[in-house]
Amino acid sequence: MTTTAPLLRAEGLTLRPWRLSDAPALTAVCRTSDLSAVSIDVTTEADATRWLTSQHEAWTAGTRLAFAILTEPGTATDSGNGDLAGHxxxxxxDPASPVAGVGYWTAGSHRGRGVASRAVTALARWAFETYPPTALTHLDLYHRLGNTAxxxxxxxxxxxxxxxxPPGPSYPRPGHLHQLRRS
Incomplete structure (x- = not known):
């Protein structure tokens, strides 16, 4: 198994591990997008740097493999130079568990364009290609109740x-559970 820094591709998108140099773009997205449904509290570049550092630390520990979602320059969803479209x-x-979770958020300016579904599809494909069948049997995706998007x-x-x-320790609000099983 490898959890080195992969580059994932989805139609018009690139997913790559977050970098500290993403702090300005992350700050701008967090200031202009309603991300109240997700656990990110970034209002300054210092906040962004702390959040990005925590993502790197969790990646190193193998417990949270976080990717920036970027538009590919020249595609219909891009403003011209590879926009930060989400996470x-x-x-x-529990790396010993055969279950992993999938989470995401999309920048307000990129919602309604299929960014999240393409990114989640690419991430799921990568997860099943990276982890052997005994290490990963399925993926769970939780979201808040009433979030039809x-x-x-x-x-x-x-x-x-x-x-x-129902609300619980791993997800504090009532929600929906969706699963993708290895085929």
């Missing part, structure tokens, strides 16, 4: 709706 993450808080993302990325889940 996608594979979480493995995230239901569509999960569906388009091939996840199956498993049901509603």
């Amino acid at each position: 996608a993450v594979l979480t493995r808080p 995230s239901c569509r993302v999960a569906d388009r990325a091939g996840f199956t709706f498993e049901g509603e889940v």
